[in-house]
Amino acid sequence: MGSDAPQDRLTGLPTRAALDELDRGFRRRPAGEPWSALVIDVDDFKMINDVFGHLAGDRILQQVAYLLVRNVRQTDEAIRFGGDEFVVILRGTGKLQAANLAARFLEDVQRESFQGGVRVGVSLGLAESAEEDRALSSVLDKADRALYDSKARGKGKIAFFQDRSDREADLSFDHFVNRQAELKELRTALDEVLEKGCRAVLVTGEPGVGKTRLVTELRHYCAFRGCAFAEAKYDEVGGAEPFGLVLEPFRALVETLPEADREAVASSCGPVLPETAGLFPSLGLVQREGPLPPEWARGRVFYGDVAAVMRALTGRVPVTLLVDDLQWAHLQDLDLLGYIARSAGPMRLLIVMTARSPVEDYREAWSWLGVLRRFVPLVRIDLRPLDEEHAANMVMLALRDPQMPQEVLETITRQSGGNPYYIRELLKSLRRGGALEGGADRDYRLGSEKLPDGIAQLVRSRLDLLDPESREVLRMGALMPGSFGIDTVSFLLGIPRLRAARALDEPLRMGLVHEEVSPSGEPVCRFNHDCVRSCLLEELSASSLKALYSRLGRHYEWRWGKGEENLLAQVAYCYCESHEAEKAAEFALLAAEEAKARRAAFDQAAWLERFVRFAGASGKADTERLFEAWLELGDL
Structure with a gap:
């Protein structure tokens, strides 16, 4: 927003004169760029004026204008068109995104407590520009006709301008439906963070109910409040680096800071451990001089260093951190995050966590949450299916x-x-x-x-709609929890990488999987929902699964032996899922030793437990090494 047109004295919004400037921009828009228009009318406004008086009517218009401004983006233009009618022009925006804004605004109005207890409703008409539209007035005319349709169908509704081709277009799910109360709780938590310091919110619900979508909807409000948004995504298999999934979002955030801010953060932190400096290379942190702390105290010193970085960072810019799928989080990561939260004080950090219901079944995460709530105000939002x-x-x-x-x-x-x-x-x-x-x-x-x-x-x-090869490629990808690469399915099926990639085109188009970038910078795919992966794995017999994991384990072992050291955890995972107990024990022990070298205590314990189990099953256990493993597990 930011038009130079005169402002309406009552609402503070630009007047309809702003449309002239917008029309000039619309005529110069790049080919193929959509614009959308919303026309909004307050239902029964004349009756409100007659019954409650014009002063009450003016206050209602002010409240409606406030709700509208709260929902639009900086690139949108909200206008008081005249009387009880408002217009929103959305530059470079299609009708699907515009409908999402309209739905949020409509729910806000429905939930708003207007002065004097007056029940207020609005009707909305929505239209998207066509390539042949040469003037913004054409789009507004379509939106106005859609508003007429909306009122004809009943008040408090949204109507789209549609022709035959619109009705036969693909489905659209880019809408935010009936989560305004929960979104308001998240916004309130962010407001409290900015005023009082660190807060935490736990969002729970069954798979598919919209937990992640709810939290990502908070991005708009974060931008409005000048707050950065960072995301840590967990799955059953963690990253190779301890604390990586917690710290990586903050490292990326540091990269976006101006150089002066980075220097200020580094100056506030003082000397730190070498490993702390290595985690945030762009800050140029000063390393401690002289003898380093003893091994037994080094972990807490490291935690203190990281907490100091977080305090300095959030002193420059408030941060909302989304911890997605908390139930899969490693305890070591949670331990660090809990330490940061406990020592946060006035730190401007909002921690929003999503977890599957019932979260109480995930004992480690639930126990950690019980400790966290003793130090940081924690609100739980339990999402239910839509009514x-x-x-x-x-x-x-x-x-x-x-x-x-x-x-x-x-x-x-x-x-x-x-x-x-x-x-x-x-x-x-x-x-x-x-x-x-x-x-x-x-x-x-x-x-x-x-x-x-x-x-x-x-x-x-x-x-069933997939061709056989696409389905088989997905089936092989389902073997690995989390994400999977083209190399994996190419090897298992014995087909060229390009052919495997092309076989994924249709699953990608259907929304069964999506593409993302791995920490190493390689493109990988991830299933959009666990039930898709589960259904694919159920198509394989137990003996087939073990044979495939054995084959994949040998493939990863060969690559690991050629120098791809980051594949050690994958080698161990595959052998542990196969029928080769001796190999499983061998690589579980190697993975435990690698975890110990990088001070990943919880990873170390998990791999040691697998080593003990498979070493006994193989019948070729080294009794002395087994005893040492039991002792290490006791210490951990």
Whole structure:
């Protein structure tokens, strides 16, 4: 925002004169760049004025304007068009993202307590520019017609300007539905961090209910409040570096600081251990001189160093840290994070954690949370599946049609149980299979084929749409928890890397997996939901799984022997999942020794436990080494 047009005296928003400047920008937009327009009308505003008076009406317009400003981005322009009508112009934004903003704003208005207890509603019309639109007025005219449709269908609704091609377009799930109360709690926690210091929030819920989506929605508010957003993602297999998943987001954040800020952070920290300086090379931290602390005290000195860096860093810029899938976090990482939180004081750090329900079943994480709450204010948000009304809203937004028949909405809601992920998968399955049809007259109906019964069958029905090679590539990728690389599936299937990569095109397009970059900079794939990976693994017999893990273990062992030292944990993991107990014991011990060398105590203990188990099973155990392992486990 930031138009030079005159401001409306009542709301402080730009007046409709701002549209002239925006129109000039619209006419100069790059080819193919979409703009969207929202036209908003306060329902029954004339009656509000007549019953409660014009002063009350003015206050309501001010509140509506405030809610609108709170939801728009800096690149958007919110305008008081006149009377009780507002307009939002979203530069470089398609209708899907605009609908997300509209849904958030509508829910905010529905939850707002207006002065005098007046019940206030708004109706919204939304339109996206077409390539042939030469003036912004064309887009506004479409949005105005959509507003007319919205009011015709009942107040407090969103309507899209649609032509036939819109109705037949792909599904859209870029909407934020019925989580405004929970988002408000997160915003409140961030506000408290900025005023009072460190806070923590735990978001729990079943898989697919939208925990990560809720927290990432906080990014908009973080930007509004000048707060950085960092993310640590966990899975069953941790990183090779101790504390890497906690510290990597902060290292990346340090890289974005201006040089003067980095110098100020380094100056505030004072001399640190060599390992601390190595974790944050861009800060140029001064290393301690003279004798280093003894081994038994070095860990806590290191924790103190890191906490000092965090205090200095958050003194320059407040930080929201998302710890995703807390249940998979290593205790060593949690121990450091807990130390930082306990010593935080006024540190401007918001720690937001997501975990599967019931989180109490993950004993280590739950026990750690119990300690954390004694030192840091901790709020728990438990996400439930969507109720019938909001599940139906999600379906209508996905199909971009508010006139879906009630019986169709009820069927989809019942089958999905209100779980947003299941709703998405069900709609994709129905649309792809031709069961959900819509004609030019919007006569949507479910076809005669039976709906999938349960999420596993639903996922399998989507996997059935893949060609055999794509499915086999996914099946091989499912062998590794977390992410998997092209090299892995290429080796297991004995096909060229390019062929394996091409076989992933369709799973990527279908949203079964997504691409990301590994810590080493290599492109890898990750399943979008654990149930997809589980369904694929269930297609393999136990003997096939063990044979494949054995083969993959030998492949990783060969590469490890050629100098790829970062593959040691993968070698050990594969052999532990195979039928080769002797190899499993050998590499579990090597992995434990490697973990000890990098002071990763919890990794060391986990690998030692596997060594003890498989060394006994192999029947070739070194009794002396087994005894030493038991002693080490006792010390750990």
